[in-house]
Amino acid sequence: MAPEPVAPGPVLPGQSQTPPPERIPPAATGEALSSALNEERVVLASSAVIEGIDTDRPWVCTGEAMTLSARVAGTPEPDAVMRWVWPGAETGAELHPGARLPWRAPATPGRYFVRFQLCKDLGGRRVGVLAERVAAIDVRACGQDEGQARALRIEATQQGPSAFAFRAVSPHPATTYAWDFGDGSSAATTEPTATHAYALPSPGEPDVRVLTVRLSARGDGGERTATAFVQLRGPPPSDTPPRARLQMERVVARTADEGWRSKVQVDVPEGSAVTWERVERLTVSWDDQVDVQTHPWRELITVEEDLGRGGFRGHVTVRLSDVRPEVKQISDVLHGRDTTGEEVSLSWSAFKAEPARPSPLPAERPPAK
Structure with a gap:
């Protein structure tokens, strides 16, 4: 059986990355995860596309948390559900809904695989898979000063329905900060802060949009990068009954x-x-x-x-x-x-x-x- 496609790690603007083929472990295949969830897996034809998966750091230490976010394109499917599935430590499979996943690394270092899916309920135990993509995560055994505490990170604070304030946090000082807000807008600052207002989802778009914010900070110690995610919600659904x-x-x-x-x-x-x-x-x-x-x-x-x-x-x-x-x-x-x-x-x-x-x-x- 040919290896499944694995999503590459985070890609900075101007870079390209094509990962080598990587074989998915038996416990992380779509069939094994569906069986562990007591589902009947059905692969459906769809025009939906998963463009890629972003992570807020290229690797993670054992026991630490990282965030993954999926980018979805193509024609939206009615009643489609976004979810993440991966092998569980104590259960056969773990499941988390939505386009964004807060994932905590296990205590054992190694290569771990998380699967993002667009699904549709077909009734009973049948789950139709419209599109899916796998992300490979490198979990390392870190020393005392090798964790994320000393790494550059972005703190995002929502100040309104579409307005956010961002702050770069790092023990290493920087002189310039280049911000990419994930919607085609960017900014350059000499202070470790920035603000940005996004456009809310329009009618016909998904109710929830997740955008990837990237930061490049330059100082005496060279260049450091960080990634964060912001989530935008459209207007709440109306009380109008379903059309059929x-x-x-x-x-x-x-x-x-x-x-x-x-x-x-x-x-x-x-x-x-x-x-x-x-x-x-x-x-x-x-x-x-x-x-x-x-x-x-x-x-x-x-x-x-x-x-x-x-x-x-x-x-x-x-x-x-x-x-x-x-x-x-x-x-x-x-x-x-x-x-x-x-x-x-x-x-x-x-x-x-x-x-x-x-x-x-x-x-x-x-x-x-």
Whole structure:
């Protein structure tokens, strides 16, 4: 099996870094972590991209804390969840939500691997992985004066919804400070302080944005660098009810002539209306390869009753011819738009195969006399 991509360490402006291929330990693979979390891992096709993972220091001493932050790009996926997973010392896996991770190094030095994922709940124990990336962390056994206490660091204080004050902290004096605020803005100061106001997330952007702040301090002792992260939150969500709700009968019945049939009901609340456009059918094989096919929504969904405003009651069918031996799961994503043009999507699992049980070995025949 080819090694998984590992995110490089922090990269300063003007630098480039391409890490050599690195093999992920068995306990840190996506399959092992999903098993430890009692999940069924399903790899989904997605346009979401994890551009990289930043850390606030290039390495860390045993027992010390460091912060990691993921940079996400591409088209946002509805209902996508950001999370970090990694092997636990006492449990099979640890989990932390969000784009930023405060991670404490274990007591044993070595190379450790933390995995960032964009996921979607597919119902039951099924978790769809839209994108993921692994960060390798170098944990060292440090002497008394080798820890982070004497390293340059950034203290960030939020002074308003989007305003921050930054202070460089280090026992080594510096004469110039070059600040990169992570949004394309920068500043140069002779004092170890700086302030900056960010633009809040716009409608359609993620509710929470994490930006990477980098500092380069120059003095008699040469140049030192530090990294910190700030988190911006958009306006709080309104009390507006969801634009569409899904109810599905998860007991899937197999019919002799058609295949597997599931009952689906979509309710659209008063004051809203949805026009459905298409259904993406994701066929996942046992080796986690994904085939995506797009159909007109009424081609895959049989509407039995129109409930108004885009709501309906009907059923979805997976034909016998679509369920080949290599197919593990089939999921559907219903896409449409409301009256404002915003996209609305609902998803469900239309078929799930059970793992094949190995056939018992035939009993050995006694040797011929």
